[in-house]
Amino acid sequence: MKTLALVVAGILTIGASTLVADSEVTASENLNVNVVADSEITDSVVGTSIDVADSTVNANNNLNVNVVADSTIEDSTVGTSIEGSDSTINASDNLNVNVVAESEVSGSTVGTQINAR
Structure with a gap:
Protein backbone atom coordinates (compact mmCIF):
# COMPACT_ATOMS: atom_id res chain seq x y z
CA MET A 1 0.00 0.00 0.00
CA LYS A 2 1.65 3.21 -1.14
CA THR A 3 0.87 6.89 -1.33
CA LEU A 4 3.17 8.04 -4.09
CA ALA A 5 2.25 11.61 -4.97
CA LEU A 6 0.33 14.68 -3.87
CA VAL A 7 -0.59 16.99 -6.76
CA VAL A 8 -3.62 18.96 -7.87
CA ALA A 9 -6.01 17.44 -10.43
CA GLY A 10 -9.47 18.44 -11.58
CA ILE A 11 -11.25 15.99 -13.89
CA LEU A 12 -14.34 13.99 -13.02
CA THR A 13 -13.71 10.36 -13.99
CA ILE A 14 -14.61 7.17 -12.16
CA GLY A 15 -13.15 4.00 -13.68
CA ALA A 16 -10.70 3.63 -16.54
CA SER A 17 -10.07 6.40 -19.02
CA THR A 18 -7.94 6.17 -22.15
CA LEU A 19 -7.31 9.21 -24.36
CA VAL A 20 -5.36 8.42 -27.54
CA ALA A 21 -4.10 10.47 -30.48
CA ASP A 22 -2.14 8.77 -33.30
CA SER A 23 -1.16 6.03 -30.86
CA GLU A 24 -1.22 2.31 -30.23
CA VAL A 25 -2.63 1.48 -26.81
CA SER A 39 -18.06 8.72 -0.01
CA GLU A 40 -18.24 12.16 -1.54
CA ILE A 41 -16.10 12.66 -4.65
CA THR A 42 -15.93 16.02 -6.44
CA ASP A 43 -13.88 16.94 -9.54
CA SER A 44 -11.84 13.77 -9.08
CA VAL A 45 -10.30 10.84 -10.92
CA VAL A 46 -10.73 7.40 -9.37
CA GLY A 47 -9.09 4.57 -11.29
CA THR A 48 -6.70 4.44 -14.22
CA SER A 49 -6.06 7.26 -16.66
CA ILE A 50 -3.87 6.76 -19.74
CA ASP A 51 -3.12 9.91 -21.77
CA VAL A 52 -1.18 9.12 -24.94
CA ALA A 53 0.01 11.02 -28.01
CA GLU A 83 0.63 10.09 -19.79
CA GLY A 84 2.88 9.48 -22.79
CA SER A 85 4.02 11.58 -25.72
CA ASP A 86 6.29 10.06 -28.40
CA SER A 87 7.03 7.30 -25.91
CA THR A 88 6.80 3.58 -25.27
CA ILE A 89 5.38 2.72 -21.85
CA ASN A 90 5.21 -0.79 -20.42
CA ALA A 91 3.24 -1.23 -17.22
CA SER A 92 2.66 -4.97 -17.47
CA ASP A 93 1.98 -6.97 -14.31
CA ASN A 94 2.03 -3.80 -12.23
CA LEU A 95 0.08 -4.01 -8.97
CA ASN A 96 -1.20 -0.69 -7.68
CA VAL A 97 -3.29 -0.82 -4.53
CA ASN A 98 -4.64 2.45 -3.17
CA VAL A 99 -6.74 2.45 -0.03
CA VAL A 100 -8.35 5.62 1.31
CA ALA A 101 -10.60 4.79 4.26
CA GLU A 102 -12.43 7.27 6.48
CA SER A 103 -10.27 10.04 5.06
CA GLU A 104 -10.61 13.49 3.53
CA VAL A 105 -8.47 14.04 0.45
CA SER A 106 -8.47 17.44 -1.25
CA GLY A 107 -6.34 18.63 -4.16
CA SER A 108 -4.31 15.43 -4.05
CA THR A 109 -3.23 12.39 -6.02
CA VAL A 110 -3.16 8.98 -4.38
CA GLY A 111 -1.62 6.26 -6.54
CA THR A 112 0.87 5.98 -9.36
CA GLN A 113 1.55 8.47 -12.13
CA ILE A 114 3.77 7.75 -15.12
CA ASN A 115 4.49 10.74 -17.37
CA ALA A 116 6.55 10.06 -20.48
CA ARG A 117 7.58 12.70 -22.99
Missing part, protein backbone atom coordinates in the same frame (compact mmCIF):
# COMPACT_ATOMS: atom_id res chain seq x y z
CA THR A 26 -2.98 -2.01 -25.37
CA ALA A 27 -4.87 -2.24 -22.10
CA SER A 28 -6.08 -5.84 -22.40
CA GLU A 29 -6.57 -7.93 -19.28
CA ASN A 30 -6.36 -4.74 -17.25
CA LEU A 31 -8.44 -5.03 -14.08
CA ASN A 32 -9.50 -1.73 -12.58
CA VAL A 33 -11.52 -2.15 -9.42
CA ASN A 34 -12.81 1.06 -7.90
CA VAL A 35 -14.86 0.82 -4.74
CA VAL A 36 -16.52 4.00 -3.54
CA ALA A 37 -18.69 3.46 -0.46
CA ASP A 38 -20.35 6.17 1.61
CA ASP A 54 2.14 9.34 -30.72
CA SER A 55 2.95 6.56 -28.26
CA THR A 56 2.78 2.85 -27.59
CA VAL A 57 1.34 1.99 -24.19
CA ASN A 58 1.08 -1.52 -22.78
CA ALA A 59 -0.82 -1.93 -19.52
CA ASN A 60 -1.47 -5.68 -19.77
CA ASN A 61 -2.27 -7.60 -16.60
CA ASN A 62 -2.21 -4.36 -14.64
CA LEU A 63 -4.22 -4.60 -11.43
CA ASN A 64 -5.38 -1.27 -10.06
CA VAL A 65 -7.46 -1.50 -6.92
CA ASN A 66 -8.76 1.74 -5.47
CA VAL A 67 -10.83 1.61 -2.31
CA VAL A 68 -12.48 4.78 -1.04
CA ALA A 69 -14.69 4.16 2.01
CA ASP A 70 -16.38 6.75 4.21
CA SER A 71 -14.26 9.42 2.56
CA THR A 72 -14.50 12.91 1.10
CA ILE A 73 -12.34 13.47 -1.99
CA GLU A 74 -12.20 16.79 -3.84
CA ASP A 75 -10.08 17.82 -6.84
CA SER A 76 -8.15 14.57 -6.51
CA THR A 77 -6.80 11.59 -8.40
CA VAL A 78 -6.98 8.13 -6.84
CA GLY A 79 -5.35 5.37 -8.86
CA THR A 80 -2.92 5.15 -11.75
CA SER A 81 -2.31 7.84 -14.35
CA ILE A 82 -0.09 7.22 -17.39
Whole structure:
Protein backbone atom coordinates (compact mmCIF):
# COMPACT_ATOMS: atom_id res chain seq x y z
CA MET A 1 0.00 0.00 0.00
CA LYS A 2 1.65 3.21 -1.14
CA THR A 3 0.87 6.89 -1.33
CA LEU A 4 3.17 8.04 -4.09
CA ALA A 5 2.25 11.61 -4.97
CA LEU A 6 0.33 14.68 -3.87
CA VAL A 7 -0.59 16.99 -6.76
CA VAL A 8 -3.62 18.96 -7.87
CA ALA A 9 -6.01 17.44 -10.43
CA GLY A 10 -9.47 18.44 -11.58
CA ILE A 11 -11.25 15.99 -13.89
CA LEU A 12 -14.34 13.99 -13.02
CA THR A 13 -13.71 10.36 -13.99
CA ILE A 14 -14.61 7.17 -12.16
CA GLY A 15 -13.15 4.00 -13.68
CA ALA A 16 -10.70 3.63 -16.54
CA SER A 17 -10.07 6.40 -19.02
CA THR A 18 -7.94 6.17 -22.15
CA LEU A 19 -7.31 9.21 -24.36
CA VAL A 20 -5.36 8.42 -27.54
CA ALA A 21 -4.10 10.47 -30.48
CA ASP A 22 -2.14 8.77 -33.30
CA SER A 23 -1.16 6.03 -30.86
CA GLU A 24 -1.22 2.31 -30.23
CA VAL A 25 -2.63 1.48 -26.81
CA THR A 26 -2.98 -2.01 -25.37
CA ALA A 27 -4.87 -2.24 -22.10
CA SER A 28 -6.08 -5.84 -22.40
CA GLU A 29 -6.57 -7.93 -19.28
CA ASN A 30 -6.36 -4.74 -17.25
CA LEU A 31 -8.44 -5.03 -14.08
CA ASN A 32 -9.50 -1.73 -12.58
CA VAL A 33 -11.52 -2.15 -9.42
CA ASN A 34 -12.81 1.06 -7.90
CA VAL A 35 -14.86 0.82 -4.74
CA VAL A 36 -16.52 4.00 -3.54
CA ALA A 37 -18.69 3.46 -0.46
CA ASP A 38 -20.35 6.17 1.61
CA SER A 39 -18.06 8.72 -0.01
CA GLU A 40 -18.24 12.16 -1.54
CA ILE A 41 -16.10 12.66 -4.65
CA THR A 42 -15.93 16.02 -6.44
CA ASP A 43 -13.88 16.94 -9.54
CA SER A 44 -11.84 13.77 -9.08
CA VAL A 45 -10.30 10.84 -10.92
CA VAL A 46 -10.73 7.40 -9.37
CA GLY A 47 -9.09 4.57 -11.29
CA THR A 48 -6.70 4.44 -14.22
CA SER A 49 -6.06 7.26 -16.66
CA ILE A 50 -3.87 6.76 -19.74
CA ASP A 51 -3.12 9.91 -21.77
CA VAL A 52 -1.18 9.12 -24.94
CA ALA A 53 0.01 11.02 -28.01
CA ASP A 54 2.14 9.34 -30.72
CA SER A 55 2.95 6.56 -28.26
CA THR A 56 2.78 2.85 -27.59
CA VAL A 57 1.34 1.99 -24.19
CA ASN A 58 1.08 -1.52 -22.78
CA ALA A 59 -0.82 -1.93 -19.52
CA ASN A 60 -1.47 -5.68 -19.77
CA ASN A 61 -2.27 -7.60 -16.60
CA ASN A 62 -2.21 -4.36 -14.64
CA LEU A 63 -4.22 -4.60 -11.43
CA ASN A 64 -5.38 -1.27 -10.06
CA VAL A 65 -7.46 -1.50 -6.92
CA ASN A 66 -8.76 1.74 -5.47
CA VAL A 67 -10.83 1.61 -2.31
CA VAL A 68 -12.48 4.78 -1.04
CA ALA A 69 -14.69 4.16 2.01
CA ASP A 70 -16.38 6.75 4.21
CA SER A 71 -14.26 9.42 2.56
CA THR A 72 -14.50 12.91 1.10
CA ILE A 73 -12.34 13.47 -1.99
CA GLU A 74 -12.20 16.79 -3.84
CA ASP A 75 -10.08 17.82 -6.84
CA SER A 76 -8.15 14.57 -6.51
CA THR A 77 -6.80 11.59 -8.40
CA VAL A 78 -6.98 8.13 -6.84
CA GLY A 79 -5.35 5.37 -8.86
CA THR A 80 -2.92 5.15 -11.75
CA SER A 81 -2.31 7.84 -14.35
CA ILE A 82 -0.09 7.22 -17.39
CA GLU A 83 0.63 10.09 -19.79
CA GLY A 84 2.88 9.48 -22.79
CA SER A 85 4.02 11.58 -25.72
CA ASP A 86 6.29 10.06 -28.40
CA SER A 87 7.03 7.30 -25.91
CA THR A 88 6.80 3.58 -25.27
CA ILE A 89 5.38 2.72 -21.85
CA ASN A 90 5.21 -0.79 -20.42
CA ALA A 91 3.24 -1.23 -17.22
CA SER A 92 2.66 -4.97 -17.47
CA ASP A 93 1.98 -6.97 -14.31
CA ASN A 94 2.03 -3.80 -12.23
CA LEU A 95 0.08 -4.01 -8.97
CA ASN A 96 -1.20 -0.69 -7.68
CA VAL A 97 -3.29 -0.82 -4.53
CA ASN A 98 -4.64 2.45 -3.17
CA VAL A 99 -6.74 2.45 -0.03
CA VAL A 100 -8.35 5.62 1.31
CA ALA A 101 -10.60 4.79 4.26
CA GLU A 102 -12.43 7.27 6.48
CA SER A 103 -10.27 10.04 5.06
CA GLU A 104 -10.61 13.49 3.53
CA VAL A 105 -8.47 14.04 0.45
CA SER A 106 -8.47 17.44 -1.25
CA GLY A 107 -6.34 18.63 -4.16
CA SER A 108 -4.31 15.43 -4.05
CA THR A 109 -3.23 12.39 -6.02
CA VAL A 110 -3.16 8.98 -4.38
CA GLY A 111 -1.62 6.26 -6.54
CA THR A 112 0.87 5.98 -9.36
CA GLN A 113 1.55 8.47 -12.13
CA ILE A 114 3.77 7.75 -15.12
CA ASN A 115 4.49 10.74 -17.37
CA ALA A 116 6.55 10.06 -20.48
CA ARG A 117 7.58 12.70 -22.99
